[in-house]
Amino acid sequence: xxxxxxxxxxxxxxxxxxxxDASGLKAVIAIHDTTLGPALGGTRMWTYATEExxxxxALRLARxxxxxxxxxxxxxxxxxxxxxxxxxxxxxxxxxxxxxxxxQGLGGRYITAEDVGTTVEDMDIIHEETDFVTGVSQTYGxxxxxxxxxxxxxxxxxxAAAKEAFGSDSLEGKTVAVQGVGHVxxxxxxxxxxxxxxxxxxxISTEAVKRAVEAFGAKAVDPDxxxxxxxxxxxxxxxxxxxxxxxxxxxxxxxxAGSANNQxxxxxxxxxxxxxxxxxxxxxxxxxGGVINVADExxxxxxERAMKKVEQVYYNVQKVIDIxxxxxxxxxxxxxxxxxERIAKVxxxxxxxxxxxxxxxxxxxPR
Numbered sequence: 001x002x003x004x005x006x007x008x009x010x011x012x013x014x015x016x017x018x019x020x021d022a023s024g025l026k027a028v029i030a031i032h033d034t035t036l037g038p039a040l041g042g043t044r045m046w047t048y049a050t051e052e053x054x055x056x057x058a059l060r061l062a063r064x065x066x067x068x069x070x071x072x073x074x075x076x077x078x079x080x081x082x083x084x085x086x087x088x089x090x091x092x093x094x095x096x097x098x099x100x101x102x103x104q105g106l107g108g109r110y111i112t113a114e115d116v117g118t119t120v121e122d123m124d125i126i127h128e129e130t131d132f133v134t135g136v137s138q139t140y141g142x143x144x145x146x147x148x149x150x151x152x153x154x155x156x157x158x159x160a161a162a163k164e165a166f167g168s169d170s171l172e173g174k175t176v177a178v179q180g181v182g183h184v185x186x187x188x189x190x191x192x193x194x195x196x197x198x199x200x201x202x203x204i205s206t207e208a209v210k211r212a213v214e215a216f217g218a219k220a221v222d223p224d225x226x227x228x229x230x231x232x233x234x235x236x237x238x239x240x241x242x243x244x245x246x247x248x249x250x251x252x253x254x255x256x257a258g259s260a261n262n263q264x265x266x267x268x269x270x271x272x273x274x275x276x277x278x279x280x281x282x283x284x285x286x287x288x289g290g291v292i293n294v295a296d297e298x299x300x301x302x303x304e305r306a307m308k309k310v311e312q313v314y315y316n317v318q319k320v321i322d323i324x325x326x327x328x329x330x331x332x333x334x335x336x337x338x339x340x341e342r343i344a345k346v347x348x349x350x351x352x353x354x355x356x357x358x359x360x361x362x363x364x365x366p367r
Contacts, residue, residue, distance in 0.1 A: 001052050003162075010063055012111075013352065018102040023094035026084040028055055030076065031101070031110055035343050036355035038108055039079030040134070040295060041065035042115030043099070045087040058082045064284065065291075070339035071320075073312055074295050075109060077353060079110045085252035087117035096122050100129030108132055113294055134294040143301045146290040150259060151187035153289025153295070153313040154351075158257040158315035159231060161281045165254045166232070172196035177253065179223075179230040180238025181205075181212045184259045186238065189216050202226040203238070227251055234258070236283075241265040243280075248272055253254035257317075264332060274330035281317050282335035288313055328333040 009013065013034060018027040031039045035067045041062055048054040058080050066078025103112055103126065108237035113135040114123055123136045123171075136142045141337070143149070154161070158176075163169035163253040176192055177200040178185055189199055189212055199218035202225070203209045212218045221229065232251035236242050248269060256263070256278060264270045274281045289310045296306040323336035 001056065005054065005061065010059075010292070012059065013063070015059070016102070017082075018099060019094070020098035023092055023097045024085065024090060025095045027081055028058040028084075028097055029081045029106075029110060030058040030213045031079040032059075032062040033066040033343065034077035034179070035347045036070060036077050036110060036134075036353075037062045037075040038111055038353050039077040040069060040074075040111045040113065040159050040291070041078055041080040042113040042135075043081040043083060043126075044115040045083040045085055046118030047086045047124060048082070050082050050085065054082045054084050063145045067339040068284040068288055070342050071285050071316060071335055072292050073283075073309075073316065073342075076111075076295060079112075080115075081110075081112055084116075090331075091122070093125055096125035097129050098191075099349070100126040100133070103132050104130035104315075106132070111298070119158065120171065134191075134297045136297075141302070143293050143306065144295055145183075145291050147183035148187045149293040149310055150184045150287060150290040151191065152186050153310045154184070154235075154237075154257070154286050155191040156311055156314040157281055157286035157317045158235070160314045161255045161279050161286075161321075162233065162259075164318075164321050165279045170195070171233075171310050174198070174233060175200065175229075175231040176233045176235055177226055177229040178212075178218075178237055179226045179242065179258065180236070180260070181208045182237065185237035186212060186215075187237065189218065190258065191255070193217075200226070200229050200231060225343070236260040236263050243269045243273065245269075248276070251276075251278060253278065255279045255281070258283070259287045261287065263293065267332065268304055270330045270332035274324075275309060279321070282320060282329050282332050285316050285320055285335050285338075286313060288316070288322065302331065 011033050014031040015087040029053040045130040060078035062078050111132045120137050126133045127136050157171040175198045181201050181203045193216040199216050201212045202221050202223045209220045227247045231253050233255040235258035237259045243263050244265035292309050293306050319333045324331045
């Protein structure tokens, strides 16, 4: 991998390597773009096969956060950290404290949060060394469990997609097939059930399915059968890459709107959905409730204010649909264009977030 060629191609700002021999810390921080503000993105801990794989993952995820934060209307750029190691056996307090000091050294250009392989407790340790971390425990003024907020954003985004597809944003009487009923999807089902939607659910966990059936009167189907269900809306809320050559021909839904990340296996599948006349609500637009919620912590968390901001997901989905129709492009490309247009407008005034900028992070959580 030619690192500088890759960074030049996708316009990255910084790639930092963090090493602490005493604790075993080996981390990569990627900062993609800070035009809109400091880079926000979680810390992932994973047993990467190679150091190159870790670098590629950090770079890819950081760029994704730039688009997600921009599309969500946040004044934040995109960044990401990967820590190389097994989260089940390689963690220690010294590791996260050392990592916190590296973040502090960036002076606010990068703010981290929980991600795959890290926990709220890990964020609390990082917070011992830096204020530039969100998703800490409620002792420090955290927003708590983000799942209900992510679910609410997905719910309002689904309503916006329904308005375009069916002429009304009411989900009463609509049949929604939900793939995966974990923490976020279960709360999404609650919102849908309360509005009067009919639910079809599946999950590899029989307990999760049973819980949804008992709570919402949902119909349960086998995981392989969820794609072909006769439904109005298909909500992928589990794995990524589930919109692919095998599943697309089975779909009967008019709308795809769910909380899972990276739903399209390849860009061509987004093109195909567009050709099929199926309205796809891009995943990083509709599932942005979680990042909107943790971003509110940067100003001293207020749940009422955060939930009000999450309602913006409805209008963000509408904007994506409008751009798709305006430019005659699939919705997944329209989402990218919406994010890029927002960044381009701000870039005329400034190109990077600097710690001494008047917009520097004002949050100082009590220790």
